[in-house]
Amino acid sequence: QVTLKESGPGILQPSQTLSLTCSFSGFSLSTYGMCVGWIRQSSGKGLEWLANIWWNDDKYYNPSLKNRLTISKDTSNNQAFLKITNMDTADTATYYCARRSTEGILFDYWGQGVMVTVSS
Amino acid sequence: EIVLTQSPTTMAASPGEKVTLNCLASSSVSYMNWYQQKSGASPKLWIYGTSNLASGVPNRFSGSGSGTSYSLTISSMEAEDVATYYCLQLSSYPLTFGSGTKLEIK
Numbered sequence: 444q445v446t447l448k449e450s451g452p453g454i455l456q457p458s459q460t461l462s463l464t465c466s467f468s469g470f471s472l473s474t475y476g477m478c479v480g481w482i483r484q485s486s487g488k489g490l491e492w493l494a495n496i497w498w499n500d501d502k503y504y505n506p507s508l509k510n511r512l513t514i515s516k517d518t519s520n521n522q523a524f525l526k527i528t529n530m531d532t533a534d535t536a537t538y539y540c541a542r543r544s545t546e547g548i549l550f551d552y553w554g555q556g557v558m559v560t561v562s563s
Numbered sequence: 564e565i566v567l568t569q570s571p572t573t574m575a576a577s578p579g580e581k582v583t584l585n586c587l588a589s590s591s592v593s594y595m596n597w598y599q600q601k602s603g604a605s606p607k608l609w610i611y612g613t614s615n616l617a618s619g620v621p622n623r624f625s626g627s628g629s630g631t632s633y634s635l636t637i638s639s640m641e642a643e644d645v646a647t648y649y650c651l652q653l654s655s656y657p658l659t660f661g662s663g664t665k666l667e668i669k
Contacts, residue, residue, distance in 0.1 A: 480658075482606075489663050490649055490651075492651075492658040503656050503657075505658075506657060539605060548596075548608065549658075550596070550598070550606075550651070552608075553605040553606055553607070553608075555605055
């Protein structure tokens with residue numbers, strides 16, 4: 444059974460760095476073809492893809508967030524991470540992690556999401 | 564960046580009515596995924612590879628399209644189909660989602 448669960452600080456102040464963890468089970472990020480991605484959704488708005496990390500440690504980022512994103516993984520502990528620097532109120536959103544199956548189906552399983560609020 | 568434009572933004576359909584949701588890409592894409600999101604819940608994979616139904620998706624749903632034009636069709640609207648539907652292009656980075664179509668029932 445595939446499950447993913449995001450965790451994060453809940454609230455942080457502008458200019459701080461957001462650190463998110465995606466803890467998953469039912470698959471391994473060391474398996475050929477596997478990938479985990481991060482997507483966010485501002486309140487009442489649409490979905491925005493942020494980054495992907497692949498089994499071979501290839502990484503892809505949304506250029507709209509320029510150099511603020513860093514994605515990483517810990518395959519031993521079945522976790523993926525996302526850091527976003529210089530957080531702003533505009534980054535207030537629900538952050539999701541989702542996986543790509545080895546059969547090539549992108550974002551077939553999603554976590555429940557974690558709400559992050561940026562406020563002074 | 565490939566921009567996906569979904570139409571309509573919002574629509575209401577009667578039970579039993581045929582529904583078509585559209586997703587127009589600014590450049591040609593190889594295939595499209597669709598996700599269903601109900602209020603307060605995470606998105607769910609609904610259709611992948613343009614026309615393949617995800618596990619558990621009722622067969623009243625179908626997907627089609629090619630190039631820059633894709634669609635999701637419900638052959639007969641049911642109350643449980645009320646949700647927002649998003650398309651996602653996977654052909655090139657950055658991955659992009661459409662802005663969604665909110666489907667309501669009359």
